[in-house]
Amino acid sequence: MPLSLYLLAMAVFAMGTSEFMLAGLLPDIASSLDVSVGTAGLLASVFAAGMIVGAPLMAGLARRWPPRSSLLAFVLLFAATHVVSTLTTNFPVLLAARVIAALANAGFLAVALTTAAMLVAADQKGRALAVLLSGTTVATVVGVPGGAVLGTLLGWRATFWAVALLCLPAAFGVAKGIPVRTVAAPQDGPSGPALRSEIAQLAKPQLILVMSVGALVNAATFGTFTFLAPIVTDTAGLAELWVPVVLVLFGLGSFLGITVAGLLSDRRPGLVIAIGGPLLLLGWIALATLAAHPAALLVLVFAQGALSFALGGTLIARVLYEATGAPTMGGSYATAALNIGAAGGPLLAATTLGPGRGDLGPVWTSSLLIAIVLILVLPLLRVFTARVSQA
Structure with missing residues (x-):
């Protein structure tokens, strides 16, 4: 894989850290800006909405720019929103900054996914995607816990400063490592296919x-991931210090899963789907059944992270x-599919929570979503593998 792919992954790491770190910072932000925690939670909601809307919008706006220029503009804009966020004492300004950050993030990821596919041979899209999205999985392992510790020690503004600083070497890497042009000779005109055609x-x-299937898998993944903390502390009876340990285990599993997807998703996607899909369903059912047992919880969280990202990464590669x-x-x-799932899964899972319902509703929701995936995919498995030999 070319070095430029790893430079793109560095930027994805910074952006993934920013996206996932917010959950642990909301109480501090609410206290600092004199709003309720529920109001502060809007920061996560608008970011998710901005990612969904921003992917096609920003990709459409930037489609005639050289990839290096658009990627550099998006990563610098993302950094600037975090600088603004650290300096403001006004919640609406912070909210607006998160919307713009989401648009920049979505635009960067959309262009980066397309660029990654163009940097490699036509039958290596899955491997390229795995390298790129490894930045997200590393963010869950290193960036998010690190941001939580930094926020605890120095306050939430320090974490936003850290993300802004992470963007600088990523921007340098994009400027130095991404070719000015990566797209092959145009097909329908001097600048490639018309937007209407695309x-x-x-x-x-x-x-x-x-x-749709990729979005459902991601919805199942984040439906449970978002609500892991109460499962760890209430269902399994572990101390709060175990929450970051469990999150890191999930992140390590996701890194393993996306790596496996990179090795298999180009030439053996049917194998990943046919084996990984049923195992993922059984894993969610096992987690819902055995979560009260700490040892089982730790093993299953790692396994579900690996299976979720192996299957999800393979399906998103199929989108490309x-x-x-x-x-x-x-x-x-591909970006829209990822983020529709990431936003919709937690919303659906949240409906299963409430007084007297326990903490395992999200896990059963994930089980149901994967069951739907298998019903859709297994009878049509050839649809998910037919293009491999043609790519």
């Missing part, structure tokens, strides 16, 4: 199916294969 790819049933007719917008379709 959007028309969304009418392909195969593309919609793969995007199905969207080859949209060379500048395909990455935004």
Whole structure:
């Protein structure tokens, strides 16, 4: 894999840290800006919405720019929003900064996914995607716990400063490591296919199916991940100090899973889906059944992180294969699928929580979502593998 892919992953690491770190900082932010914790929670909601809307919007705006220019602009804009966030004492300004940060993040990821696919051979999209998204998994292992510790010691503003500083070497890497042009010779005109032609790819049933299934897997993943803390402390009866340990285990599993997806998703996607899908369903059911036992909880969290990202990474790679007719917008379709799941899963899981319901509703929700995935995918497995030999 080219060095430039790892430089893109560095930026994804900084952005992933910013996205996931917020949950542990909300009480401090609420106290500092004199708002309720519920109001501070809007920061997470608007970020998720901005990621979903921003992926196609920002990719469409930047599609005629050289990839290096658009990637550099997005990462610098992302850094600037974090500087503004550290300096403001006004909650609406912080809220607006998070919206702009989400748009920059979505635009960067959409362009980066497309660029990553263009930096490698046509049949290595899955491997390229795995390298890129490893930045997200490393963020869950290192960035998020590190941000939580920094926020505890020095306050939430210090964590935002740290993310802004992380963006600087990432920006330097993009400027030095990404070619000015990565897209092959244009097909439908002097600058490539028309935007209308690329959007028309969304009418392909195969593309919609793969995007939908990828979103469902990500919804299952984040539906439980978001509510792991009460499962650790209340259901398993572990001390609060175990929460970051469990999150790190999930992150380590996700890193393993995305690595496996990179090795297999280009040439053996059917193997990942046919084996990983049923195992993932059994894992969620086992977690819902055995979560009260700490040892089982720790093992299953690691396993579910690995299986979720192996299956999810493979399906998102399929989006890039199905969207080859949209060379500048395909990455935004993959980004939208990822973030629709990441936003929708926790919302759906939250409906299962409440007085007298316990903490395992989200895990059963994840089980149901994966059951739906298997019902959709297994009878149509050829749809998810047919393009491999053609890519």
